[in-house]
Amino acid sequence: MRLEPREAPSLALTLAYPTLAILAVFVFAGILVSFSGANPFSVFTLVLKGAAGSQFALFETLTRATPLIFTGLAAAVAFRAKLWNIGAEAQLYMGAVATVVFGTGLLPLPAPLLIPILMIVAAIAGALTLLGPAFLKVRFGVDEVVTTLLLNFIIVLFVSLLLEGPLKDPMGLGWPQTKKVIAEAQLPKLIQGKRLHAGFILALIAAFAVWIINARMALGYEMKAVGFNPRAARFAGMKVDRIMLKTALLSGGLAGLAGLSEVAGLKGNLTLDLSPGFGYAGIVVAMLALLHPLGVVAAAIFVAGIFVGADAMSRQAQVPSYIAQVMVAAALLAMVTALMFTRYRIRWK
Amino acid sequence: MTDTVLHLDRISKRFGALLANDAISFAVGRGEIVALLGENGAGKTTLMNILFGHYVADDGSISVFGKPLPAGQPHAAIAAGVGMVHQHFTLADNLTVLDNIMLGTEKLWRPAARKAQARQRLTRLAQDFGLAIEPDRTVAALSVGERQRVEILKALYREARILILDEPTAVLTPQESQSLFATLKKLTAQGLSIIFISHKLNEVLSVSDRILVLRAGKLVAERKTRETNRQELAELMVGRPIAEPKVEPQPCGEVHIEIRSVTTSDGLDQASLTLHGGEIMGLAGVSGNGQTALANLLSGLSRQASGSLHIFGQDAGNWTPDRMTIERIARIPEDRHAEGLIADMSVTENVIAELYRDPSLNRHGFLDWGKAHEFAKAIIKRFEVKCPSPQARVRLLSGGNMQKLILGRTLSLDPRFILACQPARGLDIGAVTYVHQRLLAARKAQASVLLISDDLDEILALADRIAVIYRGRISAPEPRKAVTIKELGLKMAGHGFGEGEAHAA
DSSP states (O other), rough: OEEEEOOOOOOHHHHHHHHHHHHHHHHHHHHHHTTTTTTTHHHHHHHHHHHHSEEEEEEEHHOOOOOOOOHHHHHHHHHHHHHHOOHHHHHHHHHHHHHHHHHHTSOOHHHHHHHHHHHHHHHHHHHHHHHHHHHHHHHHOOHHHHHHHHHHHHHHHHHHHHHHHOOOOTTTTTOOOOOOOOGGSSSOEEEEESBBBBBBHHHHHHHHHHHHHHHHBHHHHHHHHHHHHHHHHHHOOOOOHHHHHHHHHHHHHHHHHHHHHHHIIIIIOOOOSSSSEEEEEEEOOOOOOOOOOOHHHHHHHHHHHHHHHHEEEHHOOOTTTTHHHHHHHHHHHHHHHHHHHEEEEEOOO | OOOEEEEEEEEEETTTTEEEEEEEEEEEEEEEEEEOOOOTTTSSSHHHHHHHTTSSSSSSEEEEEEEEETTHHHHHHHHHEEEEOOSSOOTTTTBBBHHHHTTTTSSSSHHHHHHHHHHHHHHHHHHHHHEEEEEEEGGGOOHHHHHHHHHHHHHHHHOOSEEESTTTTHHHHTHHHHHHHHHHHHHHHTEEEEEEEEEEEEHHHHHHHHHEETTTEEEEEEEEEEGHHHHHHHHHSSSSOOOOOOOOOOOSSEEEEEEEEEEOTTTSSSSSEETTTTTTTEEEEOSSSHHHHHHHHHHSSSOOOOEEEEETEEEEEEHHHHHHHHTTTEEESSIIIIIOOOOOHHHHHTTTTTTTTTTTTTTTEEEOHHOOOOOOHHHHHTTOOSSSSSTTTTTSHHHHHHHHHHHHHTTTTTOEEEEEEEETTTTHHHHHHHHHHHHHHHHHHHHHEEESSSOOHHHHOOOEEEEEEETEEEEOEGGGGOOOHHHHHHHHHHTGGGGGGGGOO
């Protein structure tokens, strides 16, 4: 058996395989659900209800999607240039650290000034976190998969150090947490009394901005060219190293904004459970979106919906909410496989 | 013809929409050299890969020495007595000749005893066929001609009676080619049969007994070698009459490029060369002698360790590829897939790769895609690129159309200097003629052209002056009319390069 490339996959084919992929995920998850003794159909209905069945559920899903949009964009931007940034988790935490350093009273400014400043410092903190690995990559050829991945652990431990030391809230009853950000630093809620906050709007704007960069700007064109063929890009006169570093700044900055959005929009302070793996889930989101920035929004809402819906479902149906992680992982594998089949066909010898 | 050793019967092979082989039938007799002539993409290599078991034919059958050959099994082909010498050698550089020949042939237990036996057999083979070789030298120390000899010996060691040579002269100097042809005659005198794959008319005419011409997957003609000629073969190959390029003499202009004893880390050794406006300088040489290093230097990709480079009277020692495009230097890269184009991007995205920084396309970092598409359309039209639309991915284009795209992109700079590295490599004759016309037109417009090519015929057809590169050094250029192929061949082998002479192959 071997793979033969298809010359020009038809539109029907391009749509058929991803649809099949989603179906396969539900069949696979359904089998697992039956193993745990529940009816798959009622479980999926509960997941759907929990994700989008009420206003509350919908807002929960969008709240959960907000950081995923940022980290998804971070991965999408970097992967498009073949900069394998696996370190969005670290960049998110550094963005959060910057937010609490500047947002807990150091800068006593009104909100219209303070929030943009916090956005800038959070983005810079995230960007600088990725700049190191990117520099090592372009200068010495150090594999960024290794450096960015391992930096995640270093940064999380570093944050833990900060939470036990310099950034520890003196009024926190000894818990490893920082002070709350001041009122002027908080992102406003979109609807009174709900958790959904302006970070979601920022995420949408970021997605739109990345789309403009990709589709309209020289930088987006350069990042694409460098991703596909750095040698040809260099031959044509592009400054490949510099473009790589710019990509790193953009990608790291977006992940840093996820940290700002979570701290200033939702949690109020920084703790070690700020991110349940948003950085890693961002990779899944980006891949599901085929690295398209607007697709990232849809994929982030899809992934967030599965997580939120599964949480709600597990409370009622006695099926562990881990099913959400199985579904998201299976969705990624199925989607990648489906994509391969839109581009290749199998030939049996 | 004597008794038939190989018979191909209506072999067909289809790749998607492309019919690579269309019901091809022919036979090879004992002691015969059959040349398989055709342009790139005519289906020669596909056919041989089917014969050797790398591909399975969709239809048709093969018999060797009267027995049917099972499809898709290289081992069966070897066992039946078919040997193949690939264009790119399949030798391990760090092993000795003997080890290379045993590798994959002999079983691995009791290596010492087998080695002694193998050495005996190899020495005897080498004597019988007049292929002098030292079994204990490492392959890395051998010249290209010698490596090819090892490949042939490897096939003979496996008791090949039918030898397939795929473009065997691509890496040889003219003298090495002559010695290869002599070897082939000796082999056929011993009763071997040879299939010689080539697209070079002259060598096909000088070595073969019979010529099969393939075109677009079909066997279009079969000729006895002594009953045909160059012109007829060329027309059979292309399918229509062709004209040789005409080079009108013209006086050359001022100095454009001045390379003064440049040494680089990637292979130039005190190389010097001067180019004038309105001339084509042909740089001949066996591939791997520093052509790539020179191209990198003139493309702005590498820097000289010592020496100096002046372009249009300015010190160009630290010019980047970006600067080269600003100075209207057209660079046609040697490897259009790796360096020239980005296969997964569209035609438009590729044609603006050198120009997108220009304010006409780029406003404060925003690209004017409308203009870019217009530009792409203009190039497609002017350079007759066959492609469905400017949005089509370049991967879908043929090699000739890719090269036209590069030409279009780079010649639209209105170049003052053209660096043409292997500009016709892998193109069919029609496309080659087109590329050559464009270079001659640029020469007429007083541009300077450096034509780096492995193909002596190409250089002799176009160049005003010819220099030879050998181990990173460049000989003093001579007017084309003053050089002969023999002299060039000697220079390509290192004669006249001082200390290089002792190593000449």
